[in-house]
Amino acid sequence: MSRALTLGFAAFALSGCVVAVGNQSAAPVALATVSGVPAGMQYLYGSGEAAAASRQAYAGLVRYVNQYLRDRTTLRRMPLSAVLAANATLAQPAQWPCTGKPAVVFDVDETVLLNTGYEYSDARGGLGYDAARWERWERSDGRATRAVPGAVEGLAALRAAGVTVVFNTNRNAATAEFTEGVLNRAGLGPAKHGETLFLKGDAPGGSGKDARRALIASRYCVVALVGDQLGDFSDLFNTGLKPVERRAAADSPAIAPLWGNGWFVLPNPVYGTALAGDFDDVFPNDLRWTDPGARKE
Ligand SMILES: [Mg+2]
Numbered sequence: 001m002s003r004a005l006t007l008g009f010a011a012f013a014l015s016g017c018v019v020a021v022g023n024q025s026a027a028p029v030a031l032a033t034v035s036g037v038p039a040g041m042q043y044l045y046g047s048g049e050a051a052a053a054s055r056q057a058y059a060g061l062v063r064y065v066n067q068y069l070r071d072r073t074t075l076r077r078m079p080l081s082a083v084l085a086a087n088a089t090l091a092q093p094a095q096w097p098c099t100g101k102p103a104v105v106f107d108v109d110e111t112v113l114l115n116t117g118y119e120y121s122d123a124r125g126g127l128g129y130d131a132a133r134w135e136r137w138e139r140s141d142g143r144a145t146r147a148v149p150g151a152v153e154g155l156a157a158l159r160a161a162g163v164t165v166v167f168n169t170n171r172n173a174a175t176a177e178f179t180e181g182v183l184n185r186a187g188l189g190p191a192k193h194g195e196t197l198f199l200k201g202d203a204p205g206g207s208g209k210d211a212r213r214a215l216i217a218s219r220y221c222v223v224a225l226v227g228d229q230l231g232d233f234s235d236l237f238n239t240g241l242k243p244v245e246r247r248a249a250a251d252s253p254a255i256a257p258l259w260g261n262g263w264f265v266l267p268n269p270v271y272g273t274a275l276a277g278d279f280d281d282v283f284p285n286d287l288r289w290t291d292p293g294a295r296k297e
Pocket of ligand 1 (some may be wrong): 107108109111162227228229
């Protein structure tokens with residue numbers, strides 16, 4: 001798994017040192033907790049708000065894809081693929097021509113599948129990332145996972161419309177049969193390795209997903225990309241950008257129009273590339289307020 005960096009909030013009561021799913025950082029990071037549960041986990045696995053946000057993303061995805069298919073039929077318009085071209089930059093995000101059968105490409109973890117059981121073990125044990133432990137989780141039977149709210153219905157609606165559902169995940173090729181099984185068990189399948197399931201090791205680039213995306217785009221017209229990390233859309237976001245640069249890129253005039261229009265993002269405050277940045281990154285100088293009524297010490 002290529003996840004990076006969990007977040008510490010020094011201002012809150014800290015209990016436990018947890019680094020969540022697939023974090024490749026060796027050092028555990030103290031997480032903000034409420035009632036002993038890391039706040040991000042409360043939000044993602046326990047809140048109605050996260051369920052609503054996920055449903056919202058899936059509803060927007062299905063609406064977008066249906067509109068795309070209608071346009072293709074009625075207007076004979078062939079929009080560009082959601083996959084960026086090899087020569088794309090964040091300033092000029094050129095897109096592949098869209099050819100072949102329509103498909104939507106999904107990340108797996110915290111995009112279609114919630115790893116609630118694994119995160120429980122992290123939270124309970126105060127554990128940092130351990131590749132061997134994560135692999136044991138990949139090989140588990142999936143009983144402690146749930147589909148992301150809206151995913152089962154959304155994927156079924158896409159398939160009913162003639163769209164192929166393809167998974168592109170950084171779970172390992174060596175555990176492919178288990179990942180197939182977990183997805184099928186959760187009602188998200190069919191997932192077949194090499195056909196509709198692409199894993200780390202299936203193409204060059206390690207945890208980078210661009211090579212696998214290019215492979216998928218050579219077989220399908222990729223109508224949409226769905227993920228919880230910016231790397232689920234382009235590896236260009238993971239080229240050493242500082243948090244403020246990354247945020248600016250995601251919200252830039254070139255990239256911003258893609259959100260909700262081919263690129264669909266799910267919430268994940270538990271782990272991953274979003275959780276980076278110090279006080280200066282998160283609270284720039286011009287966005288600071290000091291309470292004039294605060295007692296002077
Ligand atoms: Mg993910």
